[in-house]
Amino acid sequence: MLDFDELNNITDLFPTPDVNPEEISTDALAYLGDAVFNLYAKLYMLVDTKVQKLHKNVTPVVSRQGQSKILGVIAPLLTEREKSIVKRGINSKGAKKHGNDRQYMESTGLEALIGYLYLVDKNRLAFLLKEGMKWGKV
Helix, strand or coil: CCCCCCCCCCCHHCCCHHHCCHHHHHHHHHHHHHHHHHHHHHHCCCCCCCCCHHHHHHHHHHHHHHHHHHHHHHHHHCCCHHHHHHHHCCCCCCHHHHHHHHHHHHHHHHHHHHHHHHHHHHHHHHHHHHHHHHHHCC
């Protein structure tokens, strides 16, 4: 059980698994990234306590179309390593679940990147998520 008296900062709230991100499957990274991004989007959009309104605002962002747009916004900002993770996600077995649906493949690539960065560099992840969320404000 989490001991809240031992928390030094908010990053201690969620456990950091003792794993090598380079050895985790791309689909597992995308699975983690999906969870992280869903929570991020809900917290980002939390301006109203009415669940229906929150759901209405969050759904387009976490959809494959929304995630594909976010990837398009942050793509110029990505390092070569980050581009490699995205490419692995796009080409992964999980991304092919919907055939050749490009937006689904791109959303899986974004989720893999989010999962990877959650494990290796939360500051970089925060920067890219903030930049990516700007697409809805343009």
